[in-house]
Amino acid sequence: MPDYLVSSLKRLYDDCSRAIDENNARAVGGAIIDRYNEILDEIQEEYSDNRRIQELEAVQRTGATFGGGPPRARANDLQDVKFRSAAIADALELELEDFERVADTETIPIIQLQQSVEQNQSQQQAQQQRVTIEQLYDDLDSRMGPEDEIEQLRELVEELEDQLNSENPDTVEIRDLIETAKSYSTQLGMKMAMLALERGIDILGDIGAN
Secondary structure, three states, X not given: OOHHHHHHHHHHHHHHHHHHHOOOHHHHHHHHHHHHHHHHHXXXXXXXXXXXXXXXXXXXXXXXOOOOOOOOOOHHHHHHHHHHHHHHHHHXXXXXXXXXXXXXXXXXXXXXXXXXXXXXXXXXXXXXXXXXXXXXXXXXXXXXOOHHHHHHHHHHHHHHHHHHHOOOOOHHHHHHHHHHHHHHOHHHHHHHHHHHHHOOOOHHHHHHHO
């Protein structure tokens, strides 16, 4: 199995566990489910002769819909992703607990995130520039890549906008939105972090506490 698929599968499993543990399926579940379905397609293409792999089905969102958009993800949907990710590993004789932590190789360690945010904040203040929600949407409009991935990122930005406009923003949920976005685009994740900081959200304090 290609290393990038092993890493992607482990990241899905970890993301599901974290979202379930933190009751955060509504905010990040849709992106996780869509990513699982993409990875499943790749694995089924790679292992077209593996009956157990071919019998696995895509995961559907089963939550409520809002404003004509797609259904929201529920915790049970993420349990399905977690279960089916484990089933893929079992079918391919992989041990999930033996996977290398994706965070060690593919994501920015927390200390680096804090340093990078602080450095970017200093640079932007020197240039008298501020990140706006409109800039995030503009970045997505000009982003090259799969349409479904761009739509997932747009959902994350919309969730962030809702949180920032809320009377009681949830710093844990905001951090999860940033971490999920960063797994697709480090630059977008950093800009989302900068925007949260500029709005007075203490995400660095929240990160340091975990």
